[in-house]
Amino acid sequence: MKFHIDKKYFYWGMTAFLVFAASICLYYLLFHGANVSGGFHTVVRIAMPILDGFLLAYLLTPILNTVEKKMLIPLCHKYRIELTKKTSKRIRMLSILITVVLVTAVLYGFFAMVIPQLIRSIQSIVFQFPIYINNLSLWSTRLLADNPKFEAIVMDLLNQYSGELTNYLNHNLIPQMNELLKNLSLSFLSFLMQLWNLIIGFVISIYILSSKELFAGQAKKIAYALFETKEANALIANVRFTHRTFSGFIIGKIIDSAIIGVICFAGTSLMGTPYSVLISVIVGITNVIPFFGPYLGAIPSALLILMVDPLQCLYFIIFILVLQQVDGNIIGPKILGDSTGLSGFWVIFSITLFGGMFGILGMIVGVPVFAIFYAAVRSSVNQMLRKKKMPVKTKEYMDVGSIENGDFIPYESEKKAQHAGSESQPRNKLLRPFNQFKTTDKNQMTAQKNNDADVPEKSEEDQR
Numbered sequence: 001m002k003f004h005i006d007k008k009y010f011y012w013g014m015t016a017f018l019v020f021a022a023s024i025c026l027y028y029l030l031f032h033g034a035n036v037s038g039g040f041h042t043v044v045r046i047a048m049p050i051l052d053g054f055l056l057a058y059l060l061t062p063i064l065n066t067v068e069k070k071m072l073i074p075l076c077h078k079y080r081i082e083l084t085k086k087t088s089k090r091i092r093m094l095s096i097l098i099t100v101v102l103v104t105a106v107l108y109g110f111f112a113m114v115i116p117q118l119i120r121s122i123q124s125i126v127f128q129f130p131i132y133i134n135n136l137s138l139w140s141t142r143l144l145a146d147n148p149k150f151e152a153i154v155m156d157l158l159n160q161y162s163g164e165l166t167n168y169l170n171h172n173l174i175p176q177m178n179e180l181l182k183n184l185s186l187s188f189l190s191f192l193m194q195l196w197n198l199i200i201g202f203v204i205s206i207y208i209l210s211s212k213e214l215f216a217g218q219a220k221k222i223a224y225a226l227f228e229t230k231e232a233n234a235l236i237a238n239v240r241f242t243h244r245t246f247s248g249f250i251i252g253k254i255i256d257s258a259i260i261g262v263i264c265f266a267g268t269s270l271m272g273t274p275y276s277v278l279i280s281v282i283v284g285i286t287n288v289i290p291f292f293g294p295y296l297g298a299i300p301s302a303l304l305i306l307m308v309d310p311l312q313c314l315y316f317i318i319f320i321l322v323l324q325q326v327d328g329n330i331i332g333p334k335i336l337g338d339s340t341g342l343s344g345f346w347v348i349f350s351i352t353l354f355g356g357m358f359g360i361l362g363m364i365v366g367v368p369v370f371a372i373f374y375a376a377v378r379s380s381v382n383q384m385l386r387k388k389k390m391p392v393k394t395k396e397y398m399d400v401g402s403i404e405n406g407d408f409i410p411y412e413s414e415k416k417a418q419h420a421g422s423e424s425q426p427r428n429k430l431l432r433p434f435n436q437f438k439t440t441d442k443n444q445m446t447a448q449k450n451n452d453a454d455v456p457e458k459s460e461e462d463q464r
Helices: 007-031 033-078 085-127 129-145 148-210 212-226 229-271 276-286 293-308 310-336 344-387 411-420 442-454
Strands: 400-404 407-410
Touching: 007 033, 033 085, 033 148, 033 229, 085 148, 085 276, 148 212, 212 229, 229 276, 229 310, 229 344, 276 293, 293 310
Parallel strands: none
Antiparallel strands: 400 407
């Protein structure tokens, strides 16, 4: 007798099992979240070299593609070298070698030029710090001498909090020096561990770069095996959009920050600002953080200049304000363009949210991550509206009070009708049928759907 399984009961059993398993996982996550978090951090720590390898490969891929497609392959065509499988492998290995040598040379040149200047600047700050404090004290004394009321307020504050500061230094800070040294030692060991992970990740990135097309093909193969063709196409299109958003924003922001650092160095050198190299490096690095980055770099730099020369500090603040305006209105848009498709409000929102959750790293990657989430939500909303044969432009809904029987009723007209009565104003003047928003061109509708699946619309109205 052949045993037969009813698929209906099998699906019911699988559904019940999955619901039960999900309930157990949710219970364990809620009441044993610390164990889950510890396990997650352990897995991340173990897999960190692999993650570093993928990150390095991702950052080096644009340079590799440029070297391979713009230099080596045209040379092969010029000298009539046949691109066989063996030749392609040799070209790829040569491209990786050129990429690694080029990146290493650029980084070495940068650090060889900047680090000695930074060391001299830091040594000068340490050795001359008492002089700077004395200059700042004399400047503040002269300032207070001309303002007796302000001097009285400052002296009252100093007298009020000087005892608390002395007590903190004697009873809290000094006993914690041993703990501070211990933390510094652990930080140094952590730095060595991260350096070792980076070395292993660099080796892994070489293997990833040498077979990146194979890995991409395997990923697509898995996608088409697990999902229907339509869903797999949408998934691949979304991955491509994610790649364009991340690469366009991160690489563009790095280039933009490098340009700002060079301009800052040139400007501060011409103005005679002290520690121009150190300040330019701080401004350039913090400029990677959108919106808040320029201010995060300018504040400590201004305080450092203030201790040396208060007038130069004023010049520096004016220069930074002008530089950030130039960056925000000219340099940044030229390099980044509309890589994220987010308005200013959503940029600030994403930086604040991800920065509070993940710190500096969240402030850097928060904008492209939120841009992807925003694009996914917008695409889903637009698809649902198209199914209902309704317009997708946000501006069409800005003055809508209600929709009745397929007609848009403006909000102001609806209020007038409520006050004046339905008989005093003809209803037809208040209605705006949304059928007029339908697209009659089928090709245009198809192109719009394809664009929505791949690259979300960038119009100002849809960004709100």
